[in-house]
Amino acid sequence: MGMTAPRIVVVGGGILGCTIAARLLEREPRVRLTLVDRDLVGAGASMYSAGVHFPVGRSERVRQLSAASADYYQTLRARHPQLPMHGFxxxxxxxxxxxxxxxxxxxxxxxxxxxxxxxxxxxxxxxxxxxxxxxCHVTDVQGLALWHAQRLRGRAEVLEGVGVEALDESADGVRLSLSSGRELAADAVVLAPGPWVNEGCWSGLTAGLGVxxxxxxxxxxxxxxxxxxxxxxxxxxxxxxxxxxxxxxxxxxxxxxxxxxxxxxxxxxxxxxxxxxxxxxxxxxxxxxxxxxxxxxxxxxxxSPSREPLAQYLGRHRRVLFVGACNGSGYRLAPGVAAEAVALLNHTLTKG
Ligand SMILES: Cc1cc2nc3c(=O)[nH]c(=O)nc-3n(C[C@H](O)[C@H](O)[C@H](O)COP(=O)(O)OP(=O)(O)OC[C@H]3O[C@@H](n4cnc5c(N)ncnc54)[C@H](O)[C@@H]3O)c2cc1C
Missing domain, CATH: 3.30.9.10 (D-Amino Acid Oxidase, subunit A, domain 2)
Known part of the structure; x- marks a missing residue:
């Protein structure tokens, strides 16, 4: 990474957005990160999740994502036994x-x-x-998202109750307009909007995904x-x-x-x-x-149409990364999908 650390905004503080933010900081601690959620962290699909993790996948990629996630969760549970995760x-x-x-x-x-x-x-x-x-284990998914957010706060900005109302991508970066009236400039934006995939100001970008x-x-x-x-x-x-x-x-x-x-x-x-x-x-x-x-x-x-999670760039400049459509398995696949997202952000992280 060069002299100036890149600025990345993660939109959506569900389990996926929170896990991406955590893994991004593990990969590059100097990144200037903002996590934005229109509601409280973990109050979307993650709040309703049954939180069951089991090693199942219809395709090879999903089985790999599930295995990578199982490893991540196992390490997390070993390091933080107080987390609301229960083996069964x-x-x-x-x-x-x-x-x-x-x-x-x-x-x-x-x-x-x-x-x-x-x-x-x-x-x-x-x-x-x-x-x-x-x-196999079962987790209070909202509790885990909140735990991630609490730890992020020491190293990143976490904005709750603040919706993203406009997104403007150019060759130089992305500008976001927030419901609070603030404008944010980012080198890259990660969209992790859960089931709001087709509803936000990004709906023109996500329409082609067929989600x-x-x-x-x-x-x-x-x-x-x-x-x-x-x-x-x-x-x-x-x-x-x-x-x-x-x-x-x-x-x-x-x-x-x-x-x-x-x-x-x-x-x-x-x-x-x-x-x-x-x-x-x-x-x-x-x-x-x-x-x-x-x-x-x-x-x-x-x-998603393929029933596999999506992690792919939208728009023209490889600056808006959509991550989601986990097909009812967003908790058990989140760490694996987050790792894919971080790998896709590599060019932003190394440019600086
Ligand atoms: C009843 C139920 C049971 C489930 N059981 C399981 C299970 O056992 N195992 C499993 O793996 N998965 C399960 N799932 C699926 C899993 O819960 C979801 O896939 C996962 O929670 C999705 O996480 P997410 O972070 O992508 O979305 P969300 O948790 O929905 O997060 C998206 C966030 O984006 C925010 N947002 C939306 N629009 C904006 C905006 N304009 N600006 C800023 N923020 C915005 C929302 O407020 C929300 O907090 C279950 C789901 C349900 C509903």
């Missing part, structure tokens, strides 16, 4: 016919004997087998966190997992409501339709638990 036993439950596909999608699976299987999940529907997934926003629903089950087995059902793309930091369980199923807006989702909350869909899905895999579903969390996330 998580099992894949799939039909024998799907075994090959399951092994290809999930790294490091260990099969369970019939005896272990009946001890772990005695009520498993007939025809399903269990495999243990390695290195769509889908509702994500996870219902709560009031039973003690230490009771029962955590199960992932790949055929249904659903899972049952405990949230020890909140003292309940959660059932996540795949909701197919597309092109929703974050504000709509926030206002509507859990609707009868979602409870009915979730009960129906849970009846297929753990019927005894279905009646327990009556409340939960509803928000949305950004989905």
């Amino acid at each position: 036993d998580f099992f894949v439950a799939a039909g024998a016919a799907d075994a090959d596909e399951v092994r290809a999608r999930c790294a490091g699976l260990l099969p369970l004997s019939a005896e272990e299987q009946s001890r772990v999940a005695p009520d498993l529907p007939v025809g399903r087998e269990l495999w243990r997934m390695p290195d 769509r926003v889908k509702k994500v629903v996870a219902l709560h089950l009031q039973r003690p966190a230490e009771e029962g087995a955590a199960l992932f059902f790949p055929a249904e793309d659903a899972f049952l997992a405990p949230l020890p930091h909140r003292g309940h369980w959660l059932f996540s199923y795949t909701c197919q409501q597309w092109d929703v807006s974050p504000e709509q989702c926030r206002q509507a909350g859990v609707e009868a339709r979602e409870i009915a869909e979730a009960r129906e899905a849970l009846r297929g895999v753990a019927p005894a638990l279905a009646p327990l579903l009556s409340s939960g969390r509803v928000f949305c996330d950004a989905y």
